[in-house]
Amino acid sequence: MQESDVSFTNVETPPQCPICQSGRIETRNYGKKTGRTIGTAAGAAAGVAGVVSGAEVGAAAGVVAGPVGVAIGSIFGAIIGGLVGAAAGSSVGANLGKVVDDTILENYHCLDCDYSFGKSSI
Numbered sequence: 001m002q003e004s005d006v007s008f009t010n011v012e013t014p015p016q017c018p019i020c021q022s023g024r025i026e027t028r029n030y031g032k033k034t035g036r037t038i039g040t041a042a043g044a045a046a047g048v049a050g051v052v053s054g055a056e057v058g059a060a061a062g063v064v065a066g067p068v069g070v071a072i073g074s075i076f077g078a079i080i081g082g083l084v085g086a087a088a089g090s091s092v093g094a095n096l097g098k099v100v101d102d103t104i105l106e107n108y109h110c111l112d113c114d115y116s117f118g119k120s121s122i
């Protein structure tokens with residue numbers, strides 16, 4: 001049992017530089033930032049599509065209640081479709097970007113020797 005290591009297990013600390021062993025590592029998170037931006041834009045676009053399909057679904061559901069039901073159903077469907085699209089896009093994009101950071105990009109940069117490296121290369 002190595003109980004002295006327990007306190008470090010839940011802390012996400014940047015790794016050491018594989019070249020100079022420096023602990024002064026910056027995290028770039030390019031993928032996460034880009035992913036969130038793209039995700040929000042894509043989500044907003046999907047939200048627009050959601051507005052249309054939401055309105056259609058709402059209108060269809062409102063048919064049983066007559067013309068007034070169709071109108072109200074369209075409005076609620078459009079609002080819900082738009083909100084869900086934008087929120088989901090932002091969160092999905094950020095998560096996707098984090099995966100890209102962790103697996104594909106050289107997400108870490110050594111401030112001492114200027115070496116860039118990824119999680120997989122440690």
Ligand SMILES: [Zn+2]
Binds near residue numbers: 017019
């Ligand atoms: Zn270094």
